[in-house]
Amino acid sequence: MKLETVIYKAYQKLKNNNIKSAMLDSELLMAKAINESREYIILNSNKDIGEKDYNNFQTMITQRSNGKPIAYLTNKKIFWKYEFFVNNEVLIPRPDTEIIVEQVLKIYKNKKKINFLDIGFGSGCILLSILKERKDFMGTGVDISNHALKVCKINAYKLGVKSRIRLFNSDIDKFSLGKYDLIISNPPYIKNIELKYLEKDVINFEPRLALRGGLDGISEIRKVIKKSSELIKNGGKLILEIAHNQKKEVKQLLRKNSFYINSVIKDLANNDRCIISTKIND
Numbered sequence: 010m011k012l013e014t015v016i017y018k019a020y021q022k023l024k025n026n027n028i029k030s031a032m033l034d035s036e037l038l039m040a041k042a043i044n045e046s047r048e049y050i051i052l053n054s055n056k057d058i059g060e061k062d063y064n065n066f067q068t069m070i071t072q073r074s075n076g077k078p079i080a081y082l083t084n085k086k087i088f089w090k091y092e093f094f095v096n097n098e099v100l101i102p103r104p105d106t107e108i109i110v111e112q113v114l115k116i117y118k119n120k121k122k123i124n125f126l127d128i129g130f131g132s133g134c135i136l137l138s139i140l141k142e143r144k145d146f147m148g149t150g151v152d153i154s155n156h157a158l159k160v161c162k163i164n165a166y167k168l169g170v171k172s173r174i175r176l177f178n179s180d181i182d183k184f185s186l187g188k189y190d191l192i193i194s195n196p197p198y199i200k201n202i203e204l205k206y207l208e209k210d211v212i213n214f215e216p217r218l219a220l221r222g223g224l225d226g227i228s229e230i231r232k233v234i235k236k237s238s239e240l241i242k243n244g245g246k247l248i249l250e251i252a253h254n255q256k257k258e259v260k261q262l263l264r265k266n267s268f269y270i271n272s273v274i275k276d277l278a279n280n281d282r283c284i285i286s287t288k289i290n291d
């Protein structure tokens with residue numbers, strides 16, 4: 010059967026299962042099945058597909074119909090300017106999180122060297138993107154998930170920044186190594202009770218460890234702020250991603266832990282998304 014016929018049938022199946030980007034996803038999964046680029050598929054749509062590739066493709070289309078995210082099927086996600094390896098042990102990097110990278114580059118544009126910490130690095134998307142942009146920065150990462158550690162190591166190797174990072178597998182509560190100029194974190198911040206309202210693609214496939222923010226949604230943020238106040242240098246900055254409705258509570262927590270609030274940055278949908286603060290003398 011020709012590639013275009015197989016892709017069209019897959020497109021119809023995905024569309025019938027309410028997958029919004031049905032054509033794009035069919036092409037991306039075909040590219041993965043035959044180990045070629047999407048451009049190759051488009052330019053060679055009248056070529057025949059082999060039996061093994063066909064079966065492999067159909068398996069992926071069934072998984073996609075059941076909601077498995079395309080990033081987990083292709084094991085790829087673009088974040089900032091780079092392609093990251095991802096699997097279902099790490100959160101799929103979100104475009105809104107790029108705000109943290111953007112802010113770090115803006116704040117430290119005249120600073121040659123800093124030593125920073127990423128709490129809950131996951132795939133490594135924030136940590137490694139910053140290291141790629143700033144050749145003299147040194148990064149440390151801590152994540153409670155050992156699987157995330159493996160994924161982040163793969164990405165650090167792929168992006169060529171291995172020599173400038175240290176990664177630790179630990180609960181942030183038990184971590185006490187070093188003093189940092191900057192701490193960044195995109196911690197889990199969904200209230201446990203609200204997990205069930207997340208889109209099926211998210212709740213059925215992404216790791217709970219990356220989503221669960223405890224009963225009030227800010228249990229992990231609380232830990233991150235408390236630990237950061239010990240791990241950060243005086244005058245150092247803490248940049249946190251938050252949910253759209255957590256600004257007030259998080260600002261209070263920050264002030265209680267001797268942080269001065271510099272600014273709150275909105276995302277593309279105009280929701281409060283990121284808080285920038287500075288550690289001041291107790």
Ligand SMILES: C[S@@+](CC[C@H](N)C(=O)[O-])C[C@H]1O[C@@H](n2cnc3c(N)ncnc32)[C@H](O)[C@@H]1O
Pocket residue numbers: 099100101102103106128129130131132133134135151152153154157179180181182195196197198218219220229232
């Ligand atoms: C929302 S994900 C963010 C991942 C990545 N930084 C990103 O932006 O895509 C949160 C990450 O925090 C980690 N995590 C959750 N609780 C933690 C804790 N108590 N200590 C350290 N890491 C934690 C999870 O394993 C997960 O990788």
